[in-house]
Amino acid sequence: MNPEKKFTLRDAVNQGLIAGLITSLISMVGMVELFSKRQLIANLMTTAQVFILLAPALLSYQSARKSAKNNALASGAVTGFFASIPIIVLVLLASAFDLRQFLVNVSPNLISTLTFGQGPVVGSLILVAINTLIGLLAAILHQLDEKIRNPILTGLLWTLLVGMFSEILQERLRAFFGISFTNLIIRSKALQPTVAVILLVGITAIAYFWGQRGASFSERIANQSATQRRNMIIAQRVAFFVLLLAMPLLLGTYLSEVVNNVGIYVLMGLGLNIVVGFAGLLDLGYVAFFAIGAYVMAILTSEGFLGVAQTSFWVALPVSVITAVAAGIFLGTPVLRMRGDYLAIVTLGFGEIIRIMANSDLLKPFIGGAQGVLQIPKPSFFGTSLIQPGQLYYVVLGGVLLAWFVSTRLSNSRLGRQWMAMREDEDVAEAMGINLVNTKLLAFAIGAGFSGLSGAIYASKLTSIFPHSFNLLISINVLSLIIVGGMGSLPGVVIGSLILVGLPELLREFAEFRLWMYGALLIVMMLAKPEGFWPSAITKRELHAHDESIPIEEPAAAD
Amino acid sequence: MPMLEVNNIHTYYGNIHALKGITLTVEQGEIVTLIGANGAGKTTTLRTISALLRPRQGNVLFEGEDLSNIPAHQMVYKGVAMVPEGRGIFSRLTVSENLDMGAFSRKDKDSMGKDLERVFTLFPRLKERRNQVAGTLSGGEQQMLAIGRAMMSHPRLLLLDEPSMGLAPVLVEAIFDTVIAINKEGTTILLVEQNATMALSVAFRGYVLQTGEIVLSDSAQNLSKNEMVQKAYLGME
Ligand SMILES: Nc1ncnc2c1ncn2[C@@H]1O[C@H](COP(=O)(O)OP(=O)(O)O)[C@@H](O)[C@H]1O
Ligand SMILES: [Mg+2]
Numbered sequence: 001m002n003p004e005k006k007f008t009l010r011d012a013v014n015q016g017l018i019a020g021l022i023t024s025l026i027s028m029v030g031m032v033e034l035f036s037k038r039q040l041i042a043n044l045m046t047t048a049q050v051f052i053l054l055a056p057a058l059l060s061y062q063s064a065r066k067s068a069k070n071n072a073l074a075s076g077a078v079t080g081f082f083a084s085i086p087i088i089v090l091v092l093l094a095s096a097f098d099l100r101q102f103l104v105n106v107s108p109n110l111i112s113t114l115t116f117g118q119g120p121v122v123g124s125l126i127l128v129a130i131n132t133l134i135g136l137l138a139a140i141l142h143q144l145d146e147k148i149r150n151p152i153l154t155g156l157l158w159t160l161l162v163g164m165f166s167e168i169l170q171e172r173l174r175a176f177f178g179i180s181f182t183n184l185i186i187r188s189k190a191l192q193p194t195v196a197v198i199l200l201v202g203i204t205a206i207a208y209f210w211g212q213r214g215a216s217f218s219e220r221i222a223n224q225s226a227t228q229r230r231n232m233i234i235a236q237r238v239a240f241f242v243l244l245l246a247m248p249l250l251l252g253t254y255l256s257e258v259v260n261n262v263g264i265y266v267l268m269g270l271g272l273n274i275v276v277g278f279a280g281l282l283d284l285g286y287v288a289f290f291a292i293g294a295y296v297m298a299i300l301t302s303e304g305f306l307g308v309a310q311t312s313f314w315v316a317l318p319v320s321v322i323t324a325v326a327a328g329i330f331l332g333t334p335v336l337r338m339r340g341d342y343l344a345i346v347t348l349g350f351g352e353i354i355r356i357m358a359n360s361d362l363l364k365p366f367i368g369g370a371q372g373v374l375q376i377p378k379p380s381f382f383g384t385s386l387i388q389p390g391q392l393y394y395v396v397l398g399g400v401l402l403a404w405f406v407s408t409r410l411s412n413s414r415l416g417r418q419w420m421a422m423r424e425d426e427d428v429a430e431a432m433g434i435n436l437v438n439t440k441l442l443a444f445a446i447g448a449g450f451s452g453l454s455g456a457i458y459a460s461k462l463t464s465i466f467p468h469s470f471n472l473l474i475s476i477n478v479l480s481l482i483i484v485g486g487m488g489s490l491p492g493v494v495i496g497s498l499i500l501v502g503l504p505e506l507l508r509e510f511a512e513f514r515l516w517m518y519g520a521l522l523i524v525m526m527l528a529k530p531e532g533f534w535p536s537a538i539t540k541r542e543l544h545a546h547d548e549s550i551p552i553e554e555p556a557a558a559d
Numbered sequence: 560m561p562m563l564e565v566n567n568i569h570t571y572y573g574n575i576h577a578l579k580g581i582t583l584t585v586e587q588g589e590i591v592t593l594i595g596a597n598g599a600g601k602t603t604t605l606r607t608i609s610a611l612l613r614p615r616q617g618n619v620l621f622e623g624e625d626l627s628n629i630p631a632h633q634m635v636y637k638g639v640a641m642v643p644e645g646r647g648i649f650s651r652l653t654v655s656e657n658l659d660m661g662a663f664s665r666k667d668k669d670s671m672g673k674d675l676e677r678v679f680t681l682f683p684r685l686k687e688r689r690n691q692v693a694g695t696l697s698g699g700e701q702q703m704l705a706i707g708r709a710m711m712s713h714p715r716l717l718l719l720d721e722p723s724m725g726l727a728p729v730l731v732e733a734i735f736d737t738v739i740a741i742n743k744e745g746t747t748i749l750l751v752e753q754n755a756t757m758a759l760s761v762a763f764r765g766y767v768l769q770t771g772e773i774v775l776s777d778s779a780q781n782l783s784k785n786e787m788v789q790k791a792y793l794g795m796e
Binding site for chain 2: 431
């Protein structure tokens with residue numbers, strides 16, 4: 001961490017051992033074995049192998065980065081070498097004793113994956129060789145000029161992604177280009193080796209030339225007149241919008257469903273972003289408003305015996321939102337005087353109260369208790385019931401665009417500035433003439449409204465809802481995706497949702513490791529990129545302020 | 560009629576009796592200082608005046624109006640601005656944005672430009688650094704920004720809580736020079752300080768606060784000659 005501190009051989013060894021421990025850990029919890037069935041490159045590489053080599057590669061890269069230039073390659077190799085040690089220990093232990101008594105996941109299968117199917121002795125040697133090689137390669141990569149390194153990294157990343165998602169890609173390619181063409185690229189859910197090479201080289205080359213041209217390109221943009229630039233921005237927006245509209249056609253049923261789930265979370269995320277990101281109020285019971293929106297939609301539209309009105313989706317939608325807003329104000333009022341941790345605990349309680357009430361026998365005659373509400377119709381649009389995910393997509397998209405529009409307008413408004421001041425310092429904000437009561441309540445109310453909207457769409461998307469779908473984890477998910485994306489940043493909400501909701505759905509093997517991954521991701525984020533993947537302007541400025549500011553001349557003290 | 564009248568206020572933090580009957584007045588155009596050791600209740604007094612805390616007993620009159628039931632955020636509309644202890648600038652915003660927030664209560668956006676000019680005349684340093692993130696300013700500049708921001712609301716009464724805290728002596732002098740300049744332009748000032756030497760050198764009158772009670776009040780000149788004050792607050796034997 002400390003750049004002045006000299007990076008010694010011992011540090012390189014430590015880095016290696018840490019990498020090895022990380023790999024052993026993800027092996028022991030069963031992740032490696034699960035992913036050993038997912039091939040990246042046909043008959044050559046599985047996702048599990050990526051998982052085994054990822055930590056050694058990353059930490060060797062770190063070693064090379066931190067050590068002096070003339071030692072960089074050696075450091076990388078040392079780190080790689082020592083990364084293999086803990087894994088070998090695990091392999092040898094597992095072949096000597098039956099570790100499955102304590103570590104259920106250390107199966108013969110795992111050991112065979114770790115040793116590349118070559119048995120403990122030969123496998124260990126291969127492990128050492130491969131890890132050292134990976135360490136060295138990572139170090140070499142680091143030593144390369146940025147202009148070459150970044151394109152290679154881009155190429156690697158995209159090839160890995162394409163390989164990982166080749167099953168989905170296969171289905172899409174078939175839909176558009178037919179089976180025989182697809183088989184050339186992806187067969188039995190894995191990339192063909194030649195295609196992988198072409199992809200890697202191709203993407204690297206494109207990234208390289210793009211990097212070369214990028215400078216002159218941005219110069220050309222800078223030289224454009226204001227109207228030209230505005231036209232270009234408008235053209236970009238229109239293109240983006242058309243792409244959004246055409247999305248279901250490109251994505252097909254399965255991916256549209258995934259996108260819808262991501263969209264539900266984006267909608268919630270945009271709401272919580274107002275409460276936490278803009279206004280700085282830590283709300284851990286955010287799921288309550290989602291639940292309220294969902295239940296109001298369910299009760300109003302259900303065709304089952306719990307349905308009270310059988311109204312249409314479009315009538316129930318605003319009612320759901322208004323009810324959620326009212327609940328936001330209702331919750332906001334008693335917690336107005338609370339700050340920080342206290343606010344978090346009280347809102348946490350509120351979230352649980354709502355869930356327990358939904359589950360209770362008391363309200364069972366009205367909202368079904370644990371049996372939930374069934375037979376909620378899907379939304380219909382001019383007589384067409386939006387049954388397909390590709391159709392429902394437009395409802396979700398509409399909600400997200402609305403929330404996005406409201407969020408952008410608010411962040412630049414007087415209210416946005418009130419939130420900002422309140423977030424920075426409540427007392428000073430009050431001294432500036434800001435009414436904290438109204439400011440807080442508006443944040444709670446608007447945030448709750450978005451969440452209610454999201455819940456309402458969710459209910460009619462699922463057609464039945466149960467109390468256990470509205471647990472604390474949802475609040476935590478939404479908060480995590482905001483942190484991962486970047487507090488207070490709207491694009492960050494989308495990025496965060498894609499990573500925390502979209503990825504696990506695409507990689508179904510992840511399901512049981514979801515929380516594990518959240519924890520790991522959050523820790524890594526806090527260490528490596530605390531501002532999030534797409535930080536808001538203010539956060540960015542804060543983190544870089546110290547690089548930019550001119551040294552300040554203070555008049556000499558005490559003379 | 561005095562501009563500010565604090566009548567026998569008792570303020571509590573839960574069971575802690577922090578102010579035990581404070582009475583003080585500030586006349587239009589004055590600089591009045593409230594000096595006292597750490598923990599004497601200076602900040603509590605200012606926070607009670609600016610309605611961030613409510614006295615359990617006693618009241619505060621500003622220009623004859625009882626402020627007891629006015630919410631804290633209304634104070635700035637009445638013409639009272641406070642520069643809190645520890646400055647309380649918005650450290651992630653730029654200098655300009657901070658000053659803009661200071662004018663949040665203003666309806667007349669036209670004269671805002673003039674006020675900004677006035678602040679920049681008082682603190683030329685802020686003008687140079689107007690696009691810098693406030694958190695990266697030096698301590699002295701942050702104090703200037705906090706005062707400048709309070710001035711943006713065009714207050715008639717300015718409450719300053721230990722503006723010299725943590726600053727090098729040269730900067731303390733600079734800050735107190737501006738306090739005098741602000742006062743000359745017509746703003747009344749109530750100045751809370753531990754640095755009694757400086758405070759008494761700029762103030763007209765002063766009050767000495769000890770464990771929640773006023774123990775002395777006199778003209779600044781007399782106070783600096785007072786034996787007890789010299790011993791306790793001016794570090795003289
Ligand atoms: N938030 C608080 N809760 C409880 N006691 C407090 C609080 N703030 C201040 N006090 C107590 O009130 C007394 C006066 O504090 P303060 O007004 O901050 O003094 P000063 O500003 O003169 O240093 C002190 O005894 C202090 O411990
Ligand atoms: Mg104080």
